[in-house]
Amino acid sequence: TRAGEGWEDLNFSLLTFWTPPTTAQLTIETMPPLAAEGSDVLLLAHNLTENPLAYAWYRGERLIASYRVDTNATTKGPAHSGRETLYPSGTLLIQSVTQKDTGSYLLLITKDDLQTERQTGHLHVLREFSLLTFWTPPTTAQLTIETVPPLAAEGSDVLLLAHNVTENPLGYAWHRGDRIDNSQLIASYRIDTNVTTKGPTHSGRETLYPNGTLLIQSVTQKDTGSYTLLLTKDDLQTEGQTGHLCIYSECFLSDLGVLGGKVKVKVAQLCPTLCHSMDYTVHGILQTRILEWVAFHFSSGSSQPRNQTQVSHIVGRFFTS
Numbered sequence: 001t002r003a004g005e006g007w008e009d010l011n012f013s014l015l016t017f018w019t020p021p022t023t024a025q026l027t028i029e030t031m032p033p034l035a036a037e038g039s040d041v042l043l044l045a046h047n048l049t050e051n052p053l054a055y056a057w058y059r060g061e062r063l064i065a066s067y068r069v070d071t072n073a074t075t076k077g078p079a080h081s082g083r084e085t086l087y088p089s090g091t092l093l094i095q096s097v098t099q100k101d102t103g104s105y106l107l108l109i110t111k112d113d114l115q116t117e118r119q120t121g122h123l124h125v126l127r128e129f130s131l132l133t134f135w136t137p138p139t140t141a142q143l144t145i146e147t148v149p150p151l152a153a154e155g156s157d158v159l160l161l162a163h164n165v166t167e168n169p170l171g172y173a174w175h176r177g178d179r180i181d182n183s184q185l186i187a188s189y190r191i192d193t194n195v196t197t198k199g200p201t202h203s204g205r206e207t208l209y210p211n212g213t214l215l216i217q218s219v220t221q222k223d224t225g226s227y228t229l230l231l232t233k234d235d236l237q238t239e240g241q242t243g244h245l246c247i248y249s250e251c252f253l254s255d256l257g258v259l260g261g262k263v264k265v266k267v268a269q270l271c272p273t274l275c276h277s278m279d280y281t282v283h284g285i286l287q288t289r290i291l292e293w294v295a296f297h298f299s300s301g302s303s304q305p306r307n308q309t310q311v312s313h314i315v316g317r318f319f320t321s
Helices: 005-016 128-132 250-257 261-269 271-275 280-298 308-320
Strands: 027-031 034-036 041-046 054-059 062-068 073-076 084-086 092-094 103-110 116-126 144-148 158-163 171-176 185-190 195-198 206-208 214-216 225-232 238-245
Touching: 027 116, 041 103, 041 116, 041 158, 054 084, 062 084, 144 238, 158 225, 158 238, 171 206, 185 206
Parallel strands: 034 116
Antiparallel strands: 027 041, 041 092, 054 062, 054 103, 062 073, 084 092, 103 116, 144 158, 158 214, 171 185, 171 225, 185 195, 206 214, 225 238
16 A cells, blocks of 8 residues: 555545534532532532633522633622632532522533533532431542543643541641652642642642642643642541542544543543653653554544444553553
């Protein structure tokens, strides 16, 4: 075969099974879905339009808060209780929720063409004994870190959510890397004084919240890697856990989207393997290789993927081989 002939066939094969996706609809995710009184709740906005002009959260018809992107200004509304924080990513944090907070919350987004988009989320706050009626107490739950979204595009905002945090912690500290090293401190937070201290690896894009969650804005592929949370308990003992952040180019996520949701989940599950102790340049090369592997298997004998399990197996083989 002539040089480059195989790639022409591969490009044709990719085009035969790729259908441009429709614009993803704005959605609201409540975390946790069922909240106990006194806990903190996040209303996460997914599939935001590019370059929004402003966000506004409403409780019924009453404004909680609005945020203008160009001026970085937040305006509180009549429904603001003093416990709500509206972040530049469109996410709303409600601290120390009560049963009176149960209900619907509306997010209104103003786009750059002055059109608007809206979506409603729902918050359910239960009393402690209500949760106990259908919840069997597990052994002490281990501290875990969840990355939202699991696969993030360059320029987006990412949350590192801390789950199963011990009761009445004294403070939190986030470090860059998979170990506790003061030279890699991003930021620390003391609960008794409500004071946040920035560390040597703070880039100006990180925000540490009172519930231990770390927000990183406008991520780049250089942010790919491990992040370790150190939690100090009220008995002065400490607990640590590491999360992993994988940042991909927009074109990679677009190409990966043609393979279906199950494959994206598979890649997200393998992110810790891919991101651990890896230079971001090598990480970018691997993005290309993933697509080459999957595209090659799809172009052999059929223009359509046989099934999503087969694709996941191919991607998994690449990561583990």
